[in-house]
Amino acid sequence: MIDEATLDRAVNQGILQPGQRDALLALAGSATDSGHLSGETSASLSVDDQMRLVGGGNDIFVTVGIVLLFSGALFALRAIFPHDSLTIAPLLALASWIVAEIVTRQKRMRLSSTLLALVFSAAILSMLVEFIVARFDLPTTVNAFSLLALRADAWPMGLILGGGLIAAAAVYFFRFKVPVLAAVIALAATGLAFLGAILIYHDQMVSGAIAAPATDQLAEVLSNALAVPLVCGVIIFAVAVFFDLRDRERQTVWSDCAFWLHVVSAPLLVHPLFILATGQEVLSGQIEPGMAAGVLLGLMMVMFVLVALAIDRRSLLAPTLAYFGSVGIYYLVNGAANTTGIPPFALILIAVGAVVILFGAGWQRIRRLIIRPLLPTSLLNRLPPIKA
Template structure:
């Protein structure tokens, strides 16, 4: 008997697409009067951004088993091996890889595979971190911070080995198991690599005399210019995610899931720098109350993110964006003085965000059709994810 799991496997292998899967399920249930509500749910499958993070009750059950298994193994290894952290981490990583050969390769359990992938990556990163910590004897810096200046000849190579190692491990794990969250790990590690060398470049400029130490008045300007690095990294990660989306318009392959995680990573990298650059706010030093001009710029910035999210059909880009602005508004209202009068500008922003979330949750595809379809050329719309109304 044909089951939904068979159809999901057919979608994963590229035999059919997600829309065809939904149509087949609708046909299979047309004769059952008692499943009318369920038919409506199936017809609406393509109206939502399918995260494919959990494979079902059995996936959750196995995930709990994995957490219990490795918790027990961790306590046992700590008892047997004591303080030998590298050996313990290596054994845990090897065991997680072996379990992934069964859970991920054989049964493609989504949540369990994600937990195993993150665990394997965490233990391998711990091995690299512990090795670098012990090799450079970083514990001495806590007692004598001046020793940090003597690490410059080696910090670049060891830092590159750390971030590059995590990226290579993530690529290897993805090549073997096709776990989408590894794309986020690759993006984060490469972003860390870029931050490291940007810092070392300016540090070398100061020590060589090419760059003067900033005065207190110049600190805000330096911080503002420093925002260019996360902004550039966010643009690169976002463009990579859009590329994956364009090569999988039907959202039926692992590349679509990779794009989801890349959008989650790119959103904070884009939002924070653009917020400060567009509104002139100094979040680092605590000034976050925007005036009228800054509030207008903030509203335009939110509108731009909303429009892009609608165009590429990615709420995973929009949710962190709204969460950022919402948390910023909450922070401002908590820090506001008791004698302030009138409605704070960011309170209005919070109201708008709340309405947007409810409205988008109720009719995402209809809003896409109303906003995106009339404003973009047909040639571009045909390359974007289909508008399903």
């Protein structure tokens, strides 16, 4: 059997691509696991479990070293250069790239590589912010009038910040194939979408196409603005599903990218739908859903659970339980809490925790019982396989 060191040398010499190397290791791991697992234990493992964030004890050890190295480097550079210097961030970005050539490119350490990618992204973001501060005449005090004065430079600054981060993350990704950068790119693109929507709304008010909202209309305006994260969430979710369908067995880096895209898309989808379903007042946060809203809330919970089971992604289900489940359970148990003296929040934690354990322990069995009879075979053959 070829060991990991040989596969690493094959990647360095261009014989294999990093994704092919990961696929071979995943295949070897599944073959080894099949020799040790049997019956329900093997069947309970989901292909989603192949998304590993930690590569072992040595990976954690190196991660601690990276934290210490870059923490010390940041304090040392701040002692040498002024805080507003444009030198610190580029040096940290360059250092993270150099360390990644060893930790990521050669050793393929997962947790360490993720941390290095985030350090690189943070350094690039800091460098872009410092460039914007030095390049544009920003106001010293921030208020409504000073922000309106930035209208002419708002889009160029947004493109420099968001576009620059997307470009840098894309270059880093194609060099090192670190999946977490998919989330960085998605968040930067979402930020640009928010900025574009704000500028369009501002220009329409200035031109007189729409009237400026009164004080009592701000809540409605903010509710309408939820369309932006909802649309962005749908797009990011669609891209993640596209990656999932291309790799049903989840053995390549693209399925790991899909995992992070699901992590980003889930709150963007769930939060706007939660507010729409419950009728939550955006400014005050008060929730007074009626019977129709409660029914709609339940239907949305069922929909998200079915979608999460179908695509085999727990990351989509976590915020659903946090948003939908908590408020729905609150109204179910509030009466019981008032009579027993138990705080409603405690009952919420118990109920949501029980649901999480149920889905976590019997995920594949639940998928098999619900999804297999519900969907046609033609669609099941395109989704992640359901373990027998």
